[in-house]
Amino acid sequence: MTLELASERVVPKPWGKTDLRPWSELGRDGAPIGELWFERADPSAPEPSLLLKLLFTDEALSIQVHPNDAFAQQIGLPHGKTEAWYILSADPEAKLALGLKHKLTASQLRTAIGNGSLPDLVHWQQVQTGDAVLVAAGTIHAIGAGLVIAEIQQHSDATFRLFDYGRGRELHVDSAVGAATPGPPLPHAVAxxxxxxxxxxxxxxxxxxxxxxxxxxxxxxxxxxxxxxxxxxxxxxxxxxxxxxxxxxxxxxxxxxxxxxxxxxxxxxxxxxxxxxxxxxxxxxxxxxxxxxxVRIPPTPGATRTAPRRSRASRRS
The missing domain is CATH 2.60.120.10 (Jelly Rolls)
Structure with a gap:
């Protein structure tokens, strides 16, 4: 039986914001913060099945994909990563990419990664505060600049980059091609x-x-x-x-x-x-x-806020 205030883990990212207000007073040292992870108050507690985050974007994230359970287990991971986003705030021109404009073969996807044409093939859409998006594992996706997003996901950090706007970080071409369903996103239930x-x-x-x-x-x-x-x-x-x-x-x-x-x-x-x-x-x-x-319920043990911890390296990009 558990009721507790979650602790907060600060995750620096090159595309993050330096001011997280009004959502948090953390990260005021000038370094860009991309994510706040909400975690169990006790670091020794069993890992939850879900991970709740806030994302803060001053620049676009990489175009990326997450594996499904089957592919993740083939490469030695316990499970894949399906996630959902809820837009907390959005600049006027803020946008997301979800899926591709049309279906590609694995060979065509590999070519688009290699020649840098992938940003022209993803399906960009403008978003506003209150919008919600389900990102099924295998869906090629990206998050643009000027957004604050609440994300819920399977507790996995398996992320494969396909395009990174010249930041010089590694692309995971083989894993991305293997994990991706390179086409338009699957329809999902409306609210x-x-x-x-x-x-x-x-x-x-x-x-x-x-x-x-x-x-x-x-x-x-x-x-x-x-x-x-x-x-x-x-x-x-x-x-x-x-x-x-x-x-x-x-x-x-x-x-x-x-x-x-x-x-x-x-x-x-x-x-x-x-x-x-x-x-x-x-x-x-x-x-x-x-x-x-x-009045009959005693105070919940451990229901106090813990000091935030700086993050271990995270592979979301």
Whole structure:
């Protein structure tokens, strides 16, 4: 049974931002920060199935691809990497690339990598705040400049670069060609509204990703039968006796927790391990019921914020 405030790992990247506000006060030393990873408060805790991140882009990332489970296991990795993005902020011309404009053979893809023509073949699309995108493993993709993105993914850092804008870093041509499905992206489910407070913005065989909008001072019960991450976007909230503010994340697993929205309401993202949306994951409660139940719940051990750690090297590029 676990309810804890996630720790934050700072990951420097050449394409990152030097100012992460309003999402974080970290990374104010002038070095570009590309990612904030939300992790278990106890470094010795078992590795979660999912990884929640914030991405900050002042420059475009490389054009890249992640392997599926089968390809990852062929090269000695435990699993692949499917991910989903939720746009927290976007400059007016900000864009993403998802898939190719048309299907290529493996030989044609290898040629496009070699002659540098791949940026003209990927399918770029403009995005705005509140958009969500599912990036299935095998999909060639890229993230442009001027974005802040919340990402949920399988807990893997297997990334193969196909094009890197002349940064001089290694391209992973053989692995990328082997892992890629070089064509337009597969269609995926549109957003699904579960009720007035919950909107499923992306789903995959590995996770469900929701936007939740809770009225002011409303009370809710979380039934975290499986691993669950909640990232606050706007308004404070309390989880049992733990108070959380925007930019912070909570990890809950195998526990029921009581959530009270702040006086201005609460907007958050919730991701959990499941194939289908779980309707009992977040259920409204009357305030008087919650007050009665909360006083019987002792403080959650370890529910304190830990000091951020500087990152080990990461292969997202």
């Amino acid at each position: 699904q509204r579960l009720n007035h407070a919950r909107l499923v913005v992306a789903r995959s065989p590995y996770f469900v990703f929701e936007q939740i909008d809770l009225p002011s001072d409303s009370c809710w019960e979380i039934d975290a039968s499986s691993e669950t991450w909640i990232l606050l976007l706007d308004g404070n909230a309390s989880f049992n006796l733990l108070t959380v503010r925007p930019g912070q994340a909570v990890y809950v697993e195998k526990q029921q927790a009581h959530l009270r929205a702040g006086p201005s309401g609460t907007k958050a993202l919730m991701a959990y391990v499941a194939i289908e949306p779980h309707h009992a994951r977040l259920v409204g409660r009357k305030a008087e019921q919650l007050d009665t139940m909360t």
